[in-house]
Amino acid sequence: MSSLLTVENVTVQFGGLVAVDKVSLTIAEGEIRGLIGPNGAGKTTLFNAISGLAPTRSGRMIFAGADVTALGAPDRAARGIRRTFQTVQLVQSMTVFENLLLGLHSRADNPLAALFVGHAVNARGATDPMATITRVLDYLDLAPRVDHLVSTLSIAEQRYVEIGQALVASPRLLMLDEPTAGLSPAQVARLDDLIARLPADWNVSIVLVEHVIPLVVKLCHRITVLDRGRVIAEGTGEQIENDPAVQEAYLGERLNA
Amino acid sequence: APHARADDPGITPTSIKIGMIGSLTGPAAAWGWPTINGARMVYDAVNAQGGINGRKIELVVEDEQCAPPMALAAAKKLIHRDKVFMLHGGSCSGSILATRDEVLANEVPMMILVATMDKIVQEKPNDYIYRAFLPGSFDGKIIADFIATMPNVKRVVVVGHADEHAGARYGTLTEGLKKHGVELLGLETIETELTDATAQVLKIKDAKPDAVVLVGRPAASAVFLKDAHRLGLDVPMIGATVVDLQDLADRIGGTDALKNMYVVAVYKGPLGSEAMTPWQEMLKKYYPSDKVQASSFLGTSGALAVVEGLKKAGPDLTRAKFVEAMNGIQNLDGGPMACSLSFSAADHDGCRTGVMWGVRDGKIVVIGDRWKN
Amino acid sequence: MRTLLQNNLVWLFFAGTVALSFTTDAYSQYLMNLVLVYVVIGQGLNLILGFAGMFAFAHGAFMGIGAYVSALLTAKLGVSLLVAMPAAGVAAAIVGALIGFPALRVSGLYLAMVTLGFSEIVQWGIKHWKSVTGGPDGVSVPAPVLFGHRFYGDYPTFYIVVVVALAMTLLAQAIIRSKLGRAFVAIRDSEIAAQCSGIKVARTKVLAFAISAFYAGIGGSLFSLTQSYITPENFGFYQTTLHFCIVIVGGAASLAGPIIGSIILTWLPEVLRNAQALQEIGYGLMLILFVIFAPRGIAGFLIDKGILPRERFSLRRPSLPGRSRPAPQEG
């Protein structure tokens, strides 16, 4: 597997607080990477740094062979770095369909033409966006909800829409920030299933932040553990679960649930 | 030129409908009801005596809020919906200007209430709009001529607003000053909602003028005069028609700050003087709850002219006849106004007289059009 | 039938104005023209305030720029309205884009203050640049001559105003159904998430300002046609407040909102004329009552009641079988 994203010595600081401290990590194509750590370890901030939302103090980020360190969030999104948020960030007053269209924003449509003829005119003659959207809706079982306002959906469905919004853009890297938070066990199981299938079905690498350790261990090829902004361990699920440093900082004791 | 039409709107055998537009609300509301009622009492008096040629005057009053779109709406409503015979109105130059085209296009005679901007009446063509009130340009000329008679006044500063009302005076004022060889040192601006004039007063003091011309609305003028007095700017000051010495004294609380103040006045005498008493009583009779104040009679002369015009137009009233009658008015007594009114087909500004008043020994006295001690 | 009616209420409004214009007197026609002028400005303000969620408080000034540019070009340079009106829009848009830059740094109340400050400066500029604008005296607006026709009076003016208002409303609809419109809404709801969908926030905000000001500029040009004189006082704080009331009473983030708002806020003061001294009070009270009973605007209220359709943000939809099943309970 070749590497898709390389993060080198990235540091993010808020005032005196170093939220991400010289973190380096490499995500391979098609990989599902777990990112775990105590509350406030810097997981979300690292996501922010990779997606271009948090200004980095130092370090480099190479994505798909190009240095993206200097790019802003929209440009990175256009290159295929997509994410979801710890608390759902959708346009509540729009329908599912319209939110998915938002995900397509960075397609290189001619803006003026787009104003008048919608998405019919594409500069690069890319695949028909409607086909992509239909495919995503079916894949996520959201088709029955396509015309519903997001505000009327359950939290679980909203998480799916958020994933769908990323998927319509055919991303290379998908970062999921605590996607199971607030979901019922049944929904967690469903999501678990979905995440496992994503890399193969959509040709995408995944970084997953989660506090449900069994899920992470089961899904992820490798797991990176952050604590106080630093990587304190990296390895397979089993290695991580048995790492004393991780146990002390994060797990406390072996979980059996 | 006006066409004669037999079926002009707004006239019945027993009534003449006149549309009145005033600032009932908005920034010029202080000139709203007082000036309207000052004009209305003339119509009331005429009606009480049985009307004109058997017709009583019916007024429809509309608000213009000193806002051009509202004024235009008011005019259109009165002309097209209420179908008035003529209009009498306008207490804000800027907004009444907006109605000019509509009025002229519909050939509706109109008497201006208290708006002073020259253009409203003097711009050609104008076959229908009249004014029986001192136009702004004249105000400027009277001031310039007065200054020319003042001993040792060679350099003046003008203080005033940056609005259309003050703008109407600057032209003839600066022209007149130049003609008389008086140096204009500068034009300082005051806001209409002035709360403090320290900056202006200090700047003027610095320029060391021999006199100051004040083209401000009453509230702003009072603030300026108060600050000038406090900061020791004690050169003669000459104010335009828009202020009244008694009113200024009331605002400032005494005549101390007005010792050196001269104002172009339009009335025959100060309020309470013999010449004004009948008019004050008339207002008391018809509008007992109104406060008798300087602005009360600004619209009266217009109403007097309208009544005269209607009378002269005869029993077979049409707009054309009315206009003809108006154009024939010569030397009509302006009532409370000092001027006598004369109109002609070429000149619809009927009032050209204003004299200076000043304060002597704490009393307001008529000075005349030349300076005297 | 009913849905057909509902979906086209906005267009029915325009048809209605045309139908009515054959039956009204000049006074009503003038008011109807004003309504249409405010529809244009309201649509523009709605784009930035309702859809993009930015407190731009300068539309009186944008409108003034449009009115002056169009009036001066036609009156002093004899330029045709066909050129002058777009020029008015463009001039306002350029100023709008400039004012848009602070929007990148401040938001909410602060943005309102900055834009309000800008509009005070614009008004001051119009007042003091006497040689060009005529200063406080204002400028007179000549009746436009188009295709050899002189459009003088309320009825002829109506034809210009209604065509432009219709076109601008159609354009507004096209914008909100395009990706630009969706970008506006995304920025309003979550700037951060919008960025992660590839939306360039800065550019979109400046664009929102420019487009919105363009509307106000065109509206100003139309406004100047309904008046025979324009003066700087027309375009101050009061005017801007009126625009806000139009959008909010009518209903923000809805195409029908500014139309409803324009009708109410133009007619209300006229209806209240009979109340004379009490009209100001009546007007204020009505405003309060409208927001108490329809705090999301009349359009919001009608949408909640199912009378108006909700605004769509897309032109096409995918064809999917079995859409719109009711939400099932988990289980």
Added chain:
Amino acid sequence: MLDITGLRAGYGAHEVLKGLSMRVGKGQVVALLGGNGAGKTTTLSAIMGLIPSQGGEIAFESNSIQGQPAHRVFRHGLSLVPQWRELFTDMSVQEHLELGAIACASRGDLDARVASALDYFPELRAHLGRRAGTLSGGQQQMVAIARALTARPKLLMLDEPSMGLAPLVVRELGRTIKRLNEAGTSVLLVEQNMHLALGVASYVYVIRAGKIITHGPTGDFHDEKELFHSYIG
């Protein structure tokens, strides 16, 4: 202590709770479990008086609190840690802890209240001066719970408190709930984390579509799998 009978509540015309009955005994930890959208948050909001109830009865310590606004309900000794935390974005953690007790009668022991709340969440000590809006998701959750604790409620209602918390903290939370309970606080816990819920609760209610479909002592639901099959079906 808390008795709910036939509670009906919802949002406008949309009725969510359709005659819900349950009770929390003094000194008990009761868990309310159910799928997404079942009406758990609605139940807690209705109890707390954040939304009006359209029918039924809510009594706390034999006084009806039905129809009372939240601040009155609070004064009876009920506290809610809401699902969406509802923190004051621009106020510091310290201020949150102090604010928690601001409406309590005896605020003389404010420092003690804050200290004991911090005892339950020692991690917060390091962040006392920071504004809540800048905290990480999990840190915010801790602030929300700690804020409720400084009010020293008789009945503490927690809406998915484990959401976003690291495993270590979740386990700590379990202990915290037990400690609070031992100190005399009754707890009504809404949870998706079955392990946590069954670990601390003595009694369980299962809600589905706005109604209680089954309930009983925790012992009856010894197998988690069986429990969620009972409502996931």
Added chain:
Amino acid sequence: MEIATLLSVGLSNGCLYGLVGLGLVLVYSSQGIPNFAHGELFMAGAFLAYTAIVLLGLPYFLSFLIAVVGIGLMGMLLEWLAIRPISLHRSLGRASSEVAIVLATVGLAIVLKGLARIPWGDSVRNLPTAFTTQTVTIGGVAIATQRLLIVAVTLVLTVAISVFFARAPLGKKMRATAQNPTGAKLIGIHTSNIYSATWALAAACGAIAGVLAAPLIFLHPDMGTRMLLKGFAAACLGGFGSVTGVLLGGVLMGVVEIFAGRYIATSMMDIFAPIIIILVLLFWPQGLFGARRAARV
């Protein structure tokens, strides 16, 4: 000397702006909205004092008190009548209820102005000053006694309110309510009472400013409009949060305005305020004394 005169006037004008801004900040800090009716509370305060002093012949300081208490109560009443019904709308999102409330305050402003016009619209009136001596001379500079009173009252009020916010829980409750009303309810804050209290307090501040300013600017129903804008500007410069900030913001405006008028051009006095606002907010986006809002995902 001239500088001293300019300073003394600029300072007192600034204090007045700050005082008006203070009332705006109070409402903003509990409801998160700008109160467009504040200018009219200012006006109403002045007219109530006028009624008491001139029409009823009561002593100055008693009238002052009547105006402040009376308008405070009126503020409470207005909140109850026009603002509360909107904030109680449950189906509303935060943002749309705020916008609706802003519009309700615009409506209130218009109504109050209209009401004032019925008895007082026809002419401009004059409120006497607190002292019979009009000016005192300090170090050769003649200063209006009324201006000294303005500065003194503003300073005392600013200190009092700052202390009140720092000490009394009400200040904290107000801030909490503004930031998250639901969160505030959950910790037992009677948010409706908070709104009443702030409106009363803000209206009282407006009345104080009105009574103090009226002798300088004369009474008329529109007197509040311009002041409102200046007050907004002061509050904005101060960051809309801190009590001392708004005072400093006001003083900055007052002083810059008068110096610029004197040494640059009087015709530009009107636009110095907007220029200051734009410059300050461009370089200090949250005002001079405001803190950046916490925002993250």
